[in-house]
Amino acid sequence: MDEATPAGRVSAWLSKFEAALDQNDIEALKALFAADCYWRDLIAFTWNIKTMEGRDAIGAMAAETLAHVAPRNWRVDGEASEANGVTEAWLTFETEHANGKGHVRLNDEGCWTLLTTAQSLKGHEEKAGPTRDNGVEHGIRKGRLNWAERRAKEEAELGHTTQPYVVIIGGGQGGIGLGARLKRLGVPAIILEKNDRAGDSWRNRYKSLCLHDPVWYDHMPYIPFPKHWPVFSPKDKLGDWLESYVKLMELAYWSRSACTSATYDPSAGEWTVTVDRDGERTVLKPKHLVLATGMSSVPNIPDLPGMDGFRGDIWHSSKHPGGEAYAGKRAVVIGSNNSAHDICADLWEHGADVTMVQRSSTHISRSETLMDVALGALYSEQALANGIDTDTADLIFASIPYKVLPMVQKPGCDEMKKRDADFYKRLEDAGFELDFGADETGLFMKYLRRGSGYYIDVGASELIADGSIKLKHGQVASISADGVVLEDGTELPADLIVLATGYASMNGWAAQLIGQDVADRVGKVWGLGSDTPKDPGPWEGELRNMWKPTQVDALWFHGGNLHQSRHYSQFLSLQLKARQVGIPTPVYGLQEVHHTA
Numbered sequence: 001m002d003e004a005t006p007a008g009r010v011s012a013w014l015s016k017f018e019a020a021l022d023q024n025d026i027e028a029l030k031a032l033f034a035a036d037c038y039w040r041d042l043i044a045f046t047w048n049i050k051t052m053e054g055r056d057a058i059g060a061m062a063a064e065t066l067a068h069v070a071p072r073n074w075r076v077d078g079e080a081s082e083a084n085g086v087t088e089a090w091l092t093f094e095t096e097h098a099n100g101k102g103h104v105r106l107n108d109e110g111c112w113t114l115l116t117t118a119q120s121l122k123g124h125e126e127k128a129g130p131t132r133d134n135g136v137e138h139g140i141r142k143g144r145l146n147w148a149e150r151r152a153k154e155e156a157e158l159g160h161t162t163q164p165y166v167v168i169i170g171g172g173q174g175g176i177g178l179g180a181r182l183k184r185l186g187v188p189a190i191i192l193e194k195n196d197r198a199g200d201s202w203r204n205r206y207k208s209l210c211l212h213d214p215v216w217y218d219h220m221p222y223i224p225f226p227k228h229w230p231v232f233s234p235k236d237k238l239g240d241w242l243e244s245y246v247k248l249m250e251l252a253y254w255s256r257s258a259c260t261s262a263t264y265d266p267s268a269g270e271w272t273v274t275v276d277r278d279g280e281r282t283v284l285k286p287k288h289l290v291l292a293t294g295m296s297s298v299p300n301i302p303d304l305p306g307m308d309g310f311r312g313d314i315w316h317s318s319k320h321p322g323g324e325a326y327a328g329k330r331a332v333v334i335g336s337n338n339s340a341h342d343i344c345a346d347l348w349e350h351g352a353d354v355t356m357v358q359r360s361s362t363h364i365s366r367s368e369t370l371m372d373v374a375l376g377a378l379y380s381e382q383a384l385a386n387g388i389d390t391d392t393a394d395l396i397f398a399s400i401p402y403k404v405l406p407m408v409q410k411p412g413c414d415e416m417k418k419r420d421a422d423f424y425k426r427l428e429d430a431g432f433e434l435d436f437g438a439d440e441t442g443l444f445m446k447y448l449r450r451g452s453g454y455y456i457d458v459g460a461s462e463l464i465a466d467g468s469i470k471l472k473h474g475q476v477a478s479i480s481a482d483g484v485v486l487e488d489g490t491e492l493p494a495d496l497i498v499l500a501t502g503y504a505s506m507n508g509w510a511a512q513l514i515g516q517d518v519a520d521r522v523g524k525v526w527g528l529g530s531d532t533p534k535d536p537g538p539w540e541g542e543l544r545n546m547w548k549p550t551q552v553d554a555l556w557f558h559g560g561n562l563h564q565s566r567h568y569s570q571f572l573s574l575q576l577k578a579r580q581v582g583i584p585t586p587v588y589g590l591q592e593v594h595h596t597a
Contacts, residue, residue, distance in 0.1 A: 005080075006079075006080035006081055006082040006087045006089070007076070007079065007080045007089075009080070009087050009106060010076055010080040010087060010088075010089040010104065010106065011076060013032065013104070013106055013110070013111065014074050014076060014091070014104075016028075016032055017029070017032055017074065017111075018071075018072075018074045020032065021062070021066060021071050021072075022072070024063075024066055024067070026059045026062055026063050027059075029058070029059060029062055030055040030056070030058060030059045031110070032110050032111055033055050033058060033110050033111045033114075034107055034109035034110045034111060034112050035055070035109060036054075036112065037053075037054060037055060037058065037110070037111055037112055037113070037114075038051055038052070038053055038112070038113045038114070038401035038403065038404065039051070039052045039057075039058045039061070039113075039114045039116070040052075040113070040114070040115050040116075040398070040399070040401050041061075041115075041116045041117075042115070042116070042117040042118065042398065042571050043098075043117070043118045043548075043571050043574060043575055044069070044071075044093075044095055044098055044100045044102075044116040044117055044118040045061065045062075045065045045069050045071070045095070045116060045588070046061065046065060046587065046588035046589060047549070047575065047578075047585040047586060047587045047588065048548050048549060048587050048588055048589055048590065049542050049546070049547055049548040049568075049571065050541075050542060050548075050588065050589045051401050051402065051403070051541040051542055053401070053403055053541060061588055061589070064588055065586075065588055068096065068584065068586060069095045069096060070095060070096040071093055071094070071095050071100075072093065072094050072095075073092075073093055073094045074091060074092075074093045075091065075092045075093070076089050076090070076091060077089070077090040077091055077092045077101070078090050085107060085108065086105050086106065086107055086112065087105070087106045087107075088103065088104060088105045088106070089103070089104055090102070090103055091103065091104060093116070094122075095118070097121055097122055097578070097583050097584075098118035098119070098120065098121055098122060098574075099118070099119050099120045099121075099122065099125075100116055100117060100118050100119055101117050101119050101395065102114065102115050102116045102117065103115040103395060103396070103399040105399075113399060113400070113401060113404065115395070115398060115399040117395070117398070117571070118571070118574055119570075120574075121574060121577060121578060121581075121583065124185065124186075124577055124581055126184045126185060127184070128184075135147065151250065154252075155252065158188060158190060158252050159190055159252070159254070159282065159284055160282075162188070163188075163284065163285045163286065164188045164189050164190040164252070164284060164286050165187050165188050165189065165286060165287050165288065165576070165580050166182060166187060166188070166189040166190075166286055166287070166288045166289075166290060166576055167189070167190050167192065167259075167271065167273050167284050167286040167288075167289055167290070168189060168190070168191045168192065168290045168292050168558075169192050169259050169262075169289070169290065169291050169292060169293060169509070169513070170191075170192070170193070170291065170292035170293040170294065170559075171191045171192065171193025171195070171198055171201075171253060171254075171255070171292075172193075172201045172202075172242075172292070172293075172294055173220065173242060173562055173565055174292040174294060174558050174559045174560070174565040174569070175191045175193070175290075175292035175558070176191065176198065176220070176242055176245060176246055176249075176251065176253075177220050177221050177565050177566055177569045178290065178292060178558050178565075178569040178572060178573060179191045179246075179249070179251045179252070179253070180220070180221050180222060180245070180249040180251060180569075181221055181569045181570060181572075181573035182573050182576065182577070183249060183250065183251060184222070185573055185574075185577045186577075187573070187576055187577050187580050188252075189251075189252060190252045190253075190254055190284065190286075191251060191252065191253045191254065191292075192254050192257045192258070192259055192275060193253065193254065193255050193256075193257060194256070194257065194258040195255060195256070196255055196256055197239075197243055197255055198239075198242050198243040198245075198246040198253055198255065199238065199239025199240060199241070199242040199243040200239065201239075202235040202236070202238050202239040202242070203235065203236055203239040205235055205320070206320050206321060206322035206323070206342070206343065206346050207235075207322050207324075207346075208322075208342065208345065208346045208349065209234075209235040209342060210232050210233060210234045210235055210238075210458075211232050211233045211238060211562075212232070212338070212367060212456040212458060213232075213375075213456075213561060213562065213563070214231050214232065214371050214375065214379065214380070215229050215230065215231050215232070215233065216375075216379035216380055216381070216383065216384070216390070216393075217375060217379040217561075217562065217563050218233065218561075218562040218563065219390050219562075219566060220241075220242075220245055220562075220566060221566055221569060221570070222249070223245060223248065223249070224390065225241070232367075232458075254275070254277060256277065256278040257275050257276070257277040257278070257282075258275065258276045259273055259274070259275055259513055260274045260275065260276050260513075261273075261274045261513060261514075262274070262289055262513050262514050263514065264289075264514075264552070264553065264554060264555070266553060269287060269554070270285050270286065270287050271284075271285065271286050271287070271288070271289045271554065272284075272285060273285075273286060273289065287554060287579070287580075288554045288555075288556065288576055288579070289554060289555050289556070290556045290557070290558050290572070291506060291509050291510060291513075291555070291556070291557050291558070292557075292558040292559060293506065293509045293559070294506075294559045295451050295503070295506055295525070295526055295559045295560060298503055298504040298505070298506065298508035298509060298512075299316040299317075299318050299501075299503060299504075300501050300502045300503050300504045301316050301499060301501065302476070302499065302501055304476055304478055304479050305477075305478040305479065306478045306479040306480055306481075306485075307479045309479070309480075309481050310479050310480070310481060310482075310497065311481050311482060312482075312494055312495040312496055312497065313495070313496045313497070314479070314496070314497040314498075314499070315497075315498065315499065316498075316499045316500075316501070317333075317335070317339040317340065317343055317498055317499060317500040317501075318339075318503075320339075320343050320346075320498055322346060322350075323343075323346045323347040323348075323349065323350035323352055324350055326347055326350060326351075326352040326495065326496055327350050327351035327352065328351055328352070328353075329352055329353070329495040329496060330352070330353045330355075330483075330493050330494050330495050330496070331344075331347045331352045331353065331354050331355070331494060331495065331496040331497075331498065332354075332355045332357060332483065332484045332492050332494040332496070332497050332498070333347070333354065333355070333356050333357065333497075333498045333500050334357045334359070334476055334484065334497065334498065334499050334500060334501060335356075335357070335358075335359070335498075335499070335500030335501055335502070336356055336357075336358040336359070336360075336362045336432075336455070336500075337362055337452055337453060337454060337455055337500065337502065338454065338455050338456065339500045340356060340455075340498075340500035341356075341455045341457070341460035341461070342460065343498050343500060344356050344460055344463070344464075344469045345459060345460040345463060345469070347496075348463055348468055348469055352496070353470075354468075354469050354470065355469070355470040355471070355472055355492055355494075356464065356469055356470070356471055356472070357472050357473075357474070357476065357484065357486070357492070358432065358433055358471060358472070358473050359473075359474065359475055359476070360433070360453075361433040361434060361435040361453075362432075362433065362434065362435065362453060362454060362455060363434070363435050363436055363437060363442065363443055363446055363453060363454040363455070364424070364427065364432075364434060364454070364455050364457050364461055365416060365442065365443045365454065365455075365456055365457065366416075366420050366423060366456075366457045366461075367456050367457055367458050369416050369419055369420055370416070370443065370456060373412045373415050373416050373419070374409075374412050374416075374442075374443070374444065378393035378396060378397060379393055379563075390566075394563070394566070394567040397563075397567075398567065401541070402448070402528050402541055402542065402543075403539075403541065405441075405444075405445065405448075406439055406441040406445055409441040409442055409444055409445055410439070410440060410441045410442070412442065413436055413437070413440055413441055413442030413443075414440070416442065417436065423461070423465075426465040427461055427464060427465050429465075430464055430465045430466075430467065430471060431471050431473070432461075432464055432465075432471060433473065435453075437532075438530075438532035438533060439532070443456070445530075447561075448527075448528055448543065449527055449528055449530045449532055449534070449535035450526075450527060450532075450533065450534035450535050451503070451526055451527075452502050452503075452534065453533075453534070472486065472490065472492060474486040474487050474488055474490070475487045479497065482494070483497075484497060504597065505524050505525045505526060505597050506525035506526065506545075506557055506559065507519040507520075507522045507523065507524065507525045507545070507557075507596075507597065508597070510522055510552075510555070514555075518552055518555070519596070519597075520593075520596045521551050521552050521593065522545055522550045522551060522552050522555065522557075522593070523544065523545065523551065523591070523593030523594065523595055523596055524544050524545070524593075524594075524595040524596065524597055525544055525545045525546065525557050526543055526544055526545075526546065527540075527543065527544055528540055528541070528542070528543065528544075529541075529544070529594070536594075536595055537594075538594060540591075540594075543560075544591065545557050545591055546558070546559070546560065546568070547568040547569075547571060547572045548571075548572075548575070548591065549575070549587045549590060549591070550591060551590065551591065551593055556572060556575075556576075558572055
């Protein structure tokens, strides 16, 4: 094939790549990659979520994994394309145990980026389409159970006479989506949720809460939102959707069920999980435990002098019930990120006198601009019209290594600054301290690196710009009986204080449920090691401990935003399924621990 065409270039490279793999020729393999190169693997080669950066790292991974992975049958899937000197194409392939999909980008030196993903396990594919279950037993026989009776029997037995293979702690969107993936793979799993109903983690928040990400970005696995669904989901509507999803996907969902402790017996290869289920003690014995409590799950509550003596109401933002009771009263919100803005706006709408205390600079992205500039190419009606469905968009996004992502994000951030220059000037004129990230790469890099430090503006910024929400700067020194005292001596009178002070690392849940020693063995959860504020180095290349094996056997962490929970639940569920059916899963490049929290 003519190598002057994009298809010819990809085919020629792929032929050499497959030959190097078949012959276990590591030097020939390395020579096919550019000097600046990345191979990101989602469990296909490494049984891990791992990015190899540079030829030597790629060679080392291949030398250790090729013998048991046995990759083969590489094919170009669809048409190759070229832009700005980069040729790219989708690929399909097989390994010893999986069917895979990949993506390659070639420049004039060779392969720049390569993505390999396991899409299904051979012999253990999800039943769908032509392989779907019948759902009923045709024929007449005594004692035959109908669907409702079989479901009731399953619910009565699982967790009692039969044990789940997986217990998922946390019944929000993350736990529910993972539960659906496991159900489709035939892995018995129980989801534990402390609230009364699925969706209550949304329903129980202040009434103005809604998703700040658009509908195209937020689908659950298997059942997308219908086409009439609003762009931004109100909290109660989303809660009802999650509750319906649990029922439609026939998940083993235990509400009013709080995990009180968990211990692992390595000799037996199982957990002992003690559950308070609606006042009754139940003990579960799963092989694997997944903490799906969300990255915003362990409230970071500062220990400020005088808190116990405050005469008004004080709580963390996660406990804010809404501003209805505070008309005509004084409210001080400590913090200036997403929750702080939402709560300030909620209180202002209900007639409170609101002051925001900004302790450090914050990145602001206007929602409309963010949707257009940052998300529109992959998650929008236009993207769908261009043939980019949700699964394709997820894989395109996954194909960009985290080391490359700042370079990809910066032009969009620059465009947003240009488009919204007047908006940003009004905020700065009001005294608001803005930033665009440590390297001017904007919101998403802040989210990945630290999970904080930003606000997607859906209206609160205008209230700050026009002075409707008052603004003060500085660290909090103490809480007096009647308000907040800043380090410069300023006292802000308050009837309500909201601590919008963020959340600690997800391994804090492991500390509470299992033990601090286990939490320390896992280490910090989230962040890339970018050595930017709140994301200490060294560079790790992937999000710490998310959706992949940890230093603690059979303990997993699952969460992130709706997009991440949807996409990475696929790979976490495949890892768990492989272990259930006895497929060897040698993990390459197990996460090291550099920080305990």
